[in-house]
Amino acid sequence: xxxxxxxRTRARxxxxxxxxxxxxxxxxxxxxxxxxxxxxxxxxxxxxxPATSAPPAQATCEDATTSYDPLEVLPEPGQFPAGSxxxxxxxxxxxxxxxxxxxxxxxxxxPLTGEIEGFDVDVLRDVSTAIFGSPDRIQFRVITSxxxxxxxxxxxxxxxxxxFSMTCTRWETIAFSAEYYDAGQKVLVxxxxxxxxxxxxxxxxxxxxxGTTTLTRLEEYPVEVVPARTHTACLALFQQSQVEAITGDDxxxxxxxxxxxxxxxxxxxxxxxxxxxxxxxxxxxxxxxxNAVLAQRVADGRWQASYDRWLGVLGxxxxxxxxxxxxx
Amino acid sequence: MSSTPTAGGRTVTVPRRPGxxxxxxNPAPGGARTPAAxxxxxxxxxxxGLRARMRRTPGRLRIAIVLAVLASLLVSxxxxxxxxxxxATSSGVVDRVSSILELQSARADLxxxxxxASNAFLVGGLEPTSQREAYDAYLADGATRLAALADSSVxxxxxxxxxxxxxxxxxxxxxxxxxxxxxxxxxxxxxxxxASALLAEQILPPIDAAxxxxxxxxxxxxNSRAGTAGLLWIVVAGAAVxxxxxxxxxxxxxxTINPAILVGTALALVAWLACVLAVNTSxxxxxxxxxxxxxxxxxxxQALSLAGEARTAESFGLIQRGSGAAQEETFDxxxxxxxxxxxxxxxxxxxxxSDLESWVGGHDLVRELDDQGDWDGAVALATSTEPGDPxxxxxxxxxTATAEVEQSSAQARDGFRSAGTGVVxxxxxxxxxxxxxAVLSWRGINKRLEEYR
Numbered sequence: 164x165x166x167x168x169x170x171r172t173r174a175r176x177x178x179x180x181x182x183x184x185x186x187x188x189x190x191x192x193x194x195x196x197x198x199x200x201x202x203x204x205x206x207x208x209x210x211x212x213p214a215t216s217a218p219p220a221q222a223t224c225e226d227a228t229t230s231y232d233p234l235e236v237l238p239e240p241g242q243f244p245a246g247s248x249x250x251x252x253x254x255x256x257x258x259x260x261x262x263x264x265x266x267x268x269x270x271x272x273x274p275l276t277g278e279i280e281g282f283d284v285d286v287l288r289d290v291s292t293a294i295f296g297s298p299d300r301i302q303f304r305v306i307t308s309x310x311x312x313x314x315x316x317x318x319x320x321x322x323x324x325x326x327f328s329m330t331c332t333r334w335e336t337i338a339f340s341a342e343y344y345d346a347g348q349k350v351l352v353x354x355x356x357x358x359x360x361x362x363x364x365x366x367x368x369x370x371x372x373x374g375t376t377t378l379t380r381l382e383e384y385p386v387e388v389v390p391a392r393t394h395t396a397c398l399a400l401f402q403q404s405q406v407e408a409i410t411g412d413d414x415x416x417x418x419x420x421x422x423x424x425x426x427x428x429x430x431x432x433x434x435x436x437x438x439x440x441x442x443x444x445x446x447x448x449x450x451x452x453x454n455a456v457l458a459q460r461v462a463d464g465r466w467q468a469s470y471d472r473w474l475g476v477l478g479x480x481x482x483x484x485x486x487x488x489x490x491x
Numbered sequence: 492m493s494s495t496p497t498a499g500g501r502t503v504t505v506p507r508r509p510g511x512x513x514x515x516x517n518p519a520p521g522g523a524r525t526p527a528a529x530x531x532x533x534x535x536x537x538x539x540g541l542r543a544r545m546r547r548t549p550g551r552l553r554i555a556i557v558l559a560v561l562a563s564l565l566v567s568x569x570x571x572x573x574x575x576x577x578x579a580t581s582s583g584v585v586d587r588v589s590s591i592l593e594l595q596s597a598r599a600d601l602x603x604x605x606x607x608a609s610n611a612f613l614v615g616g617l618e619p620t621s622q623r624e625a626y627d628a629y630l631a632d633g634a635t636r637l638a639a640l641a642d643s644s645v646x647x648x649x650x651x652x653x654x655x656x657x658x659x660x661x662x663x664x665x666x667x668x669x670x671x672x673x674x675x676x677x678x679x680x681x682x683x684x685x686a687s688a689l690l691a692e693q694i695l696p697p698i699d700a701a702x703x704x705x706x707x708x709x710x711x712x713x714n715s716r717a718g719t720a721g722l723l724w725i726v727v728a729g730a731a732v733x734x735x736x737x738x739x740x741x742x743x744x745x746x747t748i749n750p751a752i753l754v755g756t757a758l759a760l761v762a763w764l765a766c767v768l769a770v771n772t773s774x775x776x777x778x779x780x781x782x783x784x785x786x787x788x789x790x791x792x793q794a795l796s797l798a799g800e801a802r803t804a805e806s807f808g809l810i811q812r813g814s815g816a817a818q819e820e821t822f823d824x825x826x827x828x829x830x831x832x833x834x835x836x837x838x839x840x841x842x843x844x845s846d847l848e849s850w851v852g853g854h855d856l857v858r859e860l861d862d863q864g865d866w867d868g869a870v871a872l873a874t875s876t877e878p879g880d881p882x883x884x885x886x887x888x889x890x891t892a893t894a895e896v897e898q899s900s901a902q903a904r905d906g907f908r909s910a911g912t913g914v915v916x917x918x919x920x921x922x923x924x925x926x927x928x929a930v931l932s933w934r935g936i937n938k939r940l941e942e943y944r
Contacts, residue, residue: 195709
């Protein structure tokens with residue numbers, strides 16, 4: 164009896180299997196994306212959109228280059244008032260600085276030594292010496308031009324030394340040291356070009372980095388504006404003939420010309436670009452210390468030595484800018 | 492047969508000859524015929540005669556022969572379809588598995604080349620010879636694979652051709668980056684950045700699209716193979732016709748069973764049953780392979796490629812010295828995608844998963860150093876080739892994952908190939924059964940027909 168039931172059950176199971184197999188026709192199944200374990204939305208390869216910030220609107224004022232009064236006497240390294248910004252940095256053990264690592268002459272990584280070096284970096288080393296007694300207590304954060312204001316507003320860095328023009332708009336959210344270099348916006352073209360300025364480049368492609376005053380000013384000329392993530396990316400585009408010219412501060416363009424013998428910097432500066440160190444808006448005490456350091460390095464010849472080493476190609480007759488103080 | 496009166500008042504029965512013409516109908520009253528009612532000499536008597544013949548038993552037996560043979564041939568046709576479709580889909584699936592693997596390998600090679608170039612950039616102007624050689628080997632392998640795939644059925648829309656052209660540009664940009672870096676020019680980093688963006692935006696997406704397209708085609712083939720069983724309904728229909736003929740014959744003749752048709756029908760049904768069972772077994776084997784070695788091949792090969800992208804992000808994070816947060820997001824995203832592949836329920840026992848974890852642990856140490864401001868220490872750790880350091884852990888992961896992909900892909904191909912063998916044999920058996928059934932049906936009914944001659 165049990166055997167009969169069992170054989171009947173087996174028979175039914177077999178019949179069910181046959182029916183199931185026969186009725187499987189045209190049933191759907193897993194898709195290729197299911198086999199790959201992907202969602203359809205994840206198929207598209209994401210491309211990182213460049214972190215751009217809109218070029219700053221050009222507010223006008225009379226005191227863009229006016230900074231806070233310098234400390235009358237520089238304290239000894241480590242001897243800072245309790246609660247001051249310098250004491251906090253000293254306790255931390257390093258000065259966090261936003262810099263460029265690819266702007267030859269101003270701030271770039273030497274591939275042979277691995278060191279970050281340049282005119283901007285020399286200023287930071289002197290600030291480090293004033294706080295720690297050593298020029299090497301700097302924690303570098305490589306940033307793009309467009310990130311300069313943001314990293315200060317967010318408190319990610321103590322100071323920015325990255326060919327940073329002092330403007331009224333930027334003063335609204337951050338602070339600047341006194342001016343330490345007076346640059347000017349020029350144009351870099353091919354060595355065989357007859358152009359002598361932006362006016363001669365009508366309708367041609369001219370590159371400038373995103374989020375800079377350079378880009379904003381370029382829009383006033385009848386050229387095809389090509390933005391790039393960094394200034395050095397402009398040089399790569401220039402060498403690939405994707406742009407006919409690059410505009411930027413003469414300091415930056417001098418570094419480009421040094422990397423490319425088939426490029427030249429032409430014309431008179433179409434603007435003045437007063438460089439200052441960017442600092443957090445509330446760190447007035449640190450600004451005052453930095454201003455004292457800047458004044459000292461002019462007085463003892465360090466400014467001139469640094470200029471001669473890095474920017475001598477721009478001319479031997481350069482003089483340090485006269486600092487303006489009195490901001491309150 | 493018909494009865495005819497004789498002169499003696501008896502009637503005798505004479506057999507009616509097959510195909511005899513029935514008496515002509517009486518003419519219409521008045522003897523006149525309308526032109527429309529008058530049959531054409533060639534067709535009317537022929538059609539009417541045919542209809543009349545078909546109404547008689549011999550005529551119907553002839554129709555039964557035709558129907559039985561057609562039903563038997565239908566059984567054979569189902570067998571041909573099952574066998575050829577199974578052969579074609581098996582071959583197509585095996586080929587596509589190989590294609591997907593080649594696409595994944597090409598992608599992984601190119602990503603590894605980019606990661607190696609980026610990592611070498613960290614060392615300084617003079618890159619280590621071993622890294623240069625590794626970059627060249629990865630790029631050559633990736634380009635060779637891509638070139639072979641671009642000229643094949645893997646890429647019907649020819650999207651890999653432009654990707655291959657962009658790869659030439661990519662290699663040129665990396666060379667410019669290398670040349671500038673060797674001279675100490677920072678513009679080298681911009682070229683490397685441009686090359687990486689080109690890879691991410693113009694070379695990898697077409698490869699990804701081709702991978703998905705081939706995976707979809709494979710899935711369609713595998714799903715349609717499950718539907719092969721539907722073709723076997725044709726056999727059921729053919730058998731039903733044969734059974735119907737058998738019943739009709741039993742009613743028309745004194746014999747309840749026509750042995751020849753019975754044997755033919757039984758043969759067809761046995762072959763059908765064998766086919767159904769073979770298809771069922773095949774479907775189970777396909778599902779097992781699809782959820783086993785095939786799933787593992789796809790998962791581990793994708794994890795390998797994603798890890799390569801993550802390593803490139805690590806190098807760019809260090810190149811951007813202290814500002815690598817965006818790159819770290821990319822690293823985390825790629826690693827999460829790779830781990831999700833290992834976490835799929837169908838992926839079991841992949842030892843490369845733990846190797847991936849070990850390398851991610853090494854990466855965390857690199858980031859920790861960089862985040863603490865020790866960039867030099869972070870770079871030294873990231874570029875060190877000492878055992879236990881991140882680079883060595885990454886190499887271990889790549890070697891383990893590559894071996895696993897090779898093993899599981901071979902199993903997947905064997906599994907898909909062998910899963911169809913039984914169905915093909917059963918399909919051809921069905922063809923033979925149908926042909927035998929056709930012969931037997933013809934002979935079986937023809938015997939009855941001969942009784943009328």
